[in-house]
Amino acid sequence: MTQQDLAAISRVLYAPVTIGLYFTAAFVYLYALTTTVGRARDLRRGRLARRVAAAATIAGLTTHVAHEFARGFAQDRLPLGNMFEVTSMMALVGVAVGVGYLTFARRRSDLNGFVLLAGALVLGFAGFMYAEPGPLMPILDTWWRPFHVSLLVSAMGIFTAAFVFHALYLLRDSGDRANPSDDAPGSDDPPHEPLAPGLGGSLADRVDGRDDTLDVAAGATATADAVDTDGALRVDSDVALKAVSAHHAAVRRQVSVWRLVVGTFAGAASVSWVFIVSADSSAAGWGRFMTINLALVAAALVAWWFTPYLPSGATLEGLAHRTIAFAFILWTVGTIAGAMWAEQSWGRFWGWDPKETGALLTWIAYAGYLHARATRGVRGRPAAWIGIAAFVILMGTYLIANYVIVGLHSYAGL
Amino acid sequence: MFFVDSVMMGWRWLVRMRTALMLLGVLGFMTAVATAVPQAPNVPATVDAWLAGDEGPGVAVATVLATIGAFDVYGSPAFVALLLALYLSLTACLIPRIRAWVRLVRHSRPPLLRHAPSEAPRRIVTDRSPGDVLAAADQVLDRRHWRTRRSDDGHFDGPANGQLDAQSDAQSDGQAVEPATAPMQVAAEKGHWSREGGSLVFHVSFYVLLAAIVFGQLLTFEGQRGVIEGAPGFADTEVSYWTYRPGRWFGPEDHAGWRLDLEQFHVDWIRDPHAPGAGQPTTFRSDVLITPVDGEPFLADVAGNRPLVIDGVKIHQLDWGYAPWIEIEVDGDVVHAGFLTTVVDDEGVFTGAVKAPAADPDVGLEIEIFPYAPDGDDGLPRLTGAPWDEAPLLIFHQWRGDLQLGATQQLITELDTERMDLVGWGFMRPGQDVELENVTVRFVELRRWVGFQVSYRPQIPWLLLASALLVGGLVPALYAYRRRLWVTVRSDGDSRRTLIEVSGRAFQRQEIFEAERDEIVEELASIVGDQPDGSPDPAGAPASEESR
Ligand code: HEM
Numbered sequence: 001m002t003q004q005d006l007a008a009i010s011r012v013l014y015a016p017v018t019i020g021l022y023f024t025a026a027f028v029y030l031y032a033l034t035t036t037v038g039r040a041r042d043l044r045r046g047r048l049a050r051r052v053a054a055a056a057t058i059a060g061l062t063t064h065v066a067h068e069f070a071r072g073f074a075q076d077r078l079p080l081g082n083m084f085e086v087t088s089m090m091a092l093v094g095v096a097v098g099v100g101y102l103t104f105a106r107r108r109s110d111l112n113g114f115v116l117l118a119g120a121l122v123l124g125f126a127g128f129m130y131a132e133p134g135p136l137m138p139i140l141d142t143w144w145r146p147f148h149v150s151l152l153v154s155a156m157g158i159f160t161a162a163f164v165f166h167a168l169y170l171l172r173d174s175g176d177r178a179n180p181s182d183d184a185p186g187s188d189d190p191p192h193e194p195l196a197p198g199l200g201g202s203l204a205d206r207v208d209g210r211d212d213t214l215d216v217a218a219g220a221t222a223t224a225d226a227v228d229t230d231g232a233l234r235v236d237s238d239v240a241l242k243a244v245s246a247h248h249a250a251v252r253r254q255v256s257v258w259r260l261v262v263g264t265f266a267g268a269a270s271v272s273w274v275f276i277v278s279a280d281s282s283a284a285g286w287g288r289f290m291t292i293n294l295a296l297v298a299a300a301l302v303a304w305w306f307t308p309y310l311p312s313g314a315t316l317e318g319l320a321h322r323t324i325a326f327a328f329i330l331w332t333v334g335t336i337a338g339a340m341w342a343e344q345s346w347g348r349f350w351g352w353d354p355k356e357t358g359a360l361l362t363w364i365a366y367a368g369y370l371h372a373r374a375t376r377g378v379r380g381r382p383a384a385w386i387g388i389a390a391f392v393i394l395m396g397t398y399l400i401a402n403y404v405i406v407g408l409h410s411y412a413g414l
Numbered sequence: 415m416f417f418v419d420s421v422m423m424g425w426r427w428l429v430r431m432r433t434a435l436m437l438l439g440v441l442g443f444m445t446a447v448a449t450a451v452p453q454a455p456n457v458p459a460t461v462d463a464w465l466a467g468d469e470g471p472g473v474a475v476a477t478v479l480a481t482i483g484a485f486d487v488y489g490s491p492a493f494v495a496l497l498l499a500l501y502l503s504l505t506a507c508l509i510p511r512i513r514a515w516v517r518l519v520r521h522s523r524p525p526l527l528r529h530a531p532s533e534a535p536r537r538i539v540t541d542r543s544p545g546d547v548l549a550a551a552d553q554v555l556d557r558r559h560w561r562t563r564r565s566d567d568g569h570f571d572g573p574a575n576g577q578l579d580a581q582s583d584a585q586s587d588g589q590a591v592e593p594a595t596a597p598m599q600v601a602a603e604k605g606h607w608s609r610e611g612g613s614l615v616f617h618v619s620f621y622v623l624l625a626a627i628v629f630g631q632l633l634t635f636e637g638q639r640g641v642i643e644g645a646p647g648f649a650d651t652e653v654s655y656w657t658y659r660p661g662r663w664f665g666p667e668d669h670a671g672w673r674l675d676l677e678q679f680h681v682d683w684i685r686d687p688h689a690p691g692a693g694q695p696t697t698f699r700s701d702v703l704i705t706p707v708d709g710e711p712f713l714a715d716v717a718g719n720r721p722l723v724i725d726g727v728k729i730h731q732l733d734w735g736y737a738p739w740i741e742i743e744v745d746g747d748v749v750h751a752g753f754l755t756t757v758v759d760d761e762g763v764f765t766g767a768v769k770a771p772a773a774d775p776d777v778g779l780e781i782e783i784f785p786y787a788p789d790g791d792d793g794l795p796r797l798t799g800a801p802w803d804e805a806p807l808l809i810f811h812q813w814r815g816d817l818q819l820g821a822t823q824q825l826i827t828e829l830d831t832e833r834m835d836l837v838g839w840g841f842m843r844p845g846q847d848v849e850l851e852n853v854t855v856r857f858v859e860l861r862r863w864v865g866f867q868v869s870y871r872p873q874i875p876w877l878l879l880a881s882a883l884l885v886g887g888l889v890p891a892l893y894a895y896r897r898r899l900w901v902t903v904r905s906d907g908d909s910r911r912t913l914i915e916v917s918g919r920a921f922q923r924q925e926i927f928e929a930e931r932d933e934i935v936e937e938l939a940s941i942v943g944d945q946p947d948g949s950p951d952p953a954g955a956p957a958s959e960e961s962r
Pocket of ligand 1: 367370371374428429430431433434438500503504505506507508613617620891892
């Protein structure tokens with residue numbers, strides 16, 4: 001196989017294959033989430049859907065890895081040399097670690113859909129930075145580079161998963177206001193009040209174990225007829241199902257859709273303006289800007305619709321914290337490795353180059369999050385907002401330092 | 415008194431976590447400014463362009479930015495003040511934390527339960543005596559590095575517990591425990607001092623970092639010097655560097671005095687214009703001859719990512735360019751002869767300036783080297799931006815008048831043509847010359863030069879130490895988790911068997927604690943004999959004979 005063939009294969013594996021598989025897996029997982037309460041038939045469909053989604057996820061990860069290998073061999077180097085490659089790898093690590101952690105460490109594979117949706121979007125946006133495979137500038141060509149870059153890229157992917165968890169936490173926390181049994185927002189441990197009247201003690205325990213009070217929250221007259229081994233709740237009566245969907249609607253009403261849409265658009269725009277500045281033509285730039293913003297708004301609306309199916313705020317917040325803790329360590333080590341590489345390559349370990357400053361800024365932002373979470377009166381929602389702001393800073397510095405300010409680091413010039 | 419009061423108030427303010435959070439926020443904001451606004455120590459030219467209004471948001475905004483010190487954030491008094499506040503806050507925070515931590519490590523004992531656990535614990539039933547069970551539990555927990563305490567060790571005074579967990583539900587803190595109501599038990603805790611200890615090591619690493627940076631600034635040295643291939647190089651002395659930046663405590667006597675000569679410089683590119691990455695450099699390496707003050711000369715090479723290290727001094731290859739040997743003859747007298755170090759510009763043209771004040775009036779040349787300018791069909795050179803010197807061409811503009819050397823501030827690469835007149839221009843290949851109004855300019859040969867950076871940074875091992883402490887502390891700070899476990903035993907009077915109950919709680923990472931507790935229960939069950947409760951085994955199954 002020639003290198004041209006490999007390049008062509010890597011292109012196809014990237015789009016449509018991997019992107020398509022990620023979107024498929026994401027939506028099938030999300031569909032499966034809606035089947036956790038329902039008639040026996042729905043529950044059966046849900047089980048099937050989860051199996052299909054898992055298969056699509058594995059297939060997507062496989063083709064993504066194959067894409068990276070094909071691209072690597074097409075250019076005889078690690079595919080971490082430009083914005084496209086870095087962004088694509090970030091999506092790969094985010095999906096692999098996010099889904100792996102949810103599935104194997106936390107047994108919460110029901111949330112995989114959200115991580116996959118984010119991964120699919122990041123991978124899609126990478127297309128805006130697409131560059132054909134090519135060799136690397138010699139100054140970049142040392143083992144320090146893969147070490148430093150892969151740590152930071154992995155951290156970026158995992159921070160992306162944490163961002164998803166924080167966003168879901170905020171949605172769920174807002175939705176909780178529909179749930180009279182919950183106490184103050186952001187409390188570490190919302191007590192699980194007796195669920196729907198009619199749920200027996202042991203049944204209530206099982207539902208409790210599923211860590212979800214919203215489906216059959218107080219007020220709904222649902223009578224669960226059985227609980228599946230995987231925690232799904234069988235409800236047969238029409239009255240009960242109506243009560244459940246009325247409750248779902250009430251949960252969604254707690255979130256102001258307009259604020260969600262405007263906020264998401266503004267948050268996305270605070271980063272995606274870089275594409276307007278950096279594109280060759282202003283039409284292309286505005287096109288990218290609007291595509292990214294609207295895609296993220298659409299994703300936010302999808303997440304909003306699924307609010308009633310989310311696990312408790314404490315669980316989501318815990319997921320965000322654990323993922324950030326892990327990625328923070330990677331980011332710390334990666335930044336130190338970057339300083340060591342700079343000393344090796346340029347003879348100075350720190351030069352306040354825009355990328356170095358950006359890495360430090362991101363690090364400070366996430367340290368701020370960790371402190372906020374440990375501070376009484378700030379933990380909960382405010383800390384989550386700091387976590388979200390930290391992610392905006394991460395993406396902003398990543399794009400600005402590469403596209404707007406040309407420093408020593410930028411792949412653009414040397 | 416007022417003074418003391420305000421100091422105390424200030425201290426209390428500094429100790430608060432919210433203060434640290436706020437200071438981190440300000441640090442983040444300043445860093446954001448430094449990312450968005452060009453920094454003078456970094457890119458002085460861009461800053462000048464902003465101030466002149468050629469680039470950036472305009473003169474008015476730039477003037478405001480300059481007033482508030484935004485062009486040099488890390489050198490501004492505000493940044494120094496912030497750093498001071500941050501370190502004060504850090505210190506204020508750490509002193510009580512370290513004290514509490516030492517107390518914790520030395521004295522903390524897991525609190526005993528006063529009553530049999532009420533929440534559903536794991537249960538084991540066994541034929542062993544309660545004393546045996548407690549010994550086994552103690553052993554299991556000990557092997558897993560838990561800090562344990564037994565109710566039968568005779569100390570029922572309240573434990574001198576660290577103040578770490580206000581949330582503790584074990585009601586024994588600071589109070590005497592009634593042996594009569596308290597069940598027989600092994601109480602255990604883990605992660606208490608590793609989590610906090612990690613966090614302390616992490617925070618303490620910032621002092622090492624600060625010290626390394628401050629002393630590094632004082633002791634460091636950095637100099638740059640260009641060397642022409644095959645021509646005499648330079649010696650490591652105070653006077654031989656083109657740019658020279660010693661720290662305050664670095665004196666002339668600290669130079670080692672070795673000589674560096676550039677034997678050969680290797681550079682190549684992807685020359686095929688259709689290949690991917692066309693025009694990118696592929697090789698970038700210098701063969702140098704080093705002559706120590708007392709020792710044998712030796713050959714070494716310096717490449718992009720491979721600096722040469724001599725006695726802790728690093729030599730990096732930073733940049734390179736073409737170096738034409740240019741002679742200027744005025745009325746038969748040679749007024750200038752030497753290599754010119756040209757620097758590449760954005761278009762791939764190597765430019766420089768020759769200043770010959772020995773002529774009267776002064777001669778100045780603006781030089782452009784086009785490394786690859788092959789002859790076209792009409793016999794005239796065709797200019798390309800390619801960097802390889804297969805058909806080099808030199809183009810010059812000749813100026814006469816007053817160079818104003820010493821009178822104005824000027825770059826060595828540019829002429830100040832304010833008081834000069836353009837005589838004309840010409841082009842030539844190596845070995846050729848051009849005469850313009852009695853001035854002969856000769857392009858004798860073309861070589862290359864390499865810009866070396868020499869740096870001495872004694873702070874690097876200390877920075878590595880700070881990094882190791884930082885990461886080494888961060889991992890336990892974020893991954894260790896505080897948890898407590900109680901193994902209580904009770905004799906069942908009728909069946910004369912022993913009921914073991916294992917309860918516990920984690921203050922962080924509940925999700926992995928449960929698995930850990932289950933493991934401990936399994937292990938204990940495998941030692942004392944029976945299956946954990948809830949297994950299909952009937953409760954009355956005979957105990958296994960396994961013992962330790
Ligand atoms: C120099 C800037 C600082 C940085 C970069 C920094 C960073 C961090 C980080 C990353 C953590 C998380 C570790 C953990 O969760 O245990 C942490 C924890 C902590 N920091 Fe800082 N810190 C700084 C300054 C301070 C200051 C000035 C204070 C004092 C007010 C402070 C008090 C704390 C406390 C009490 C914790 C423990 C939180 C917990 O137990 O979760 N830090 N710090």
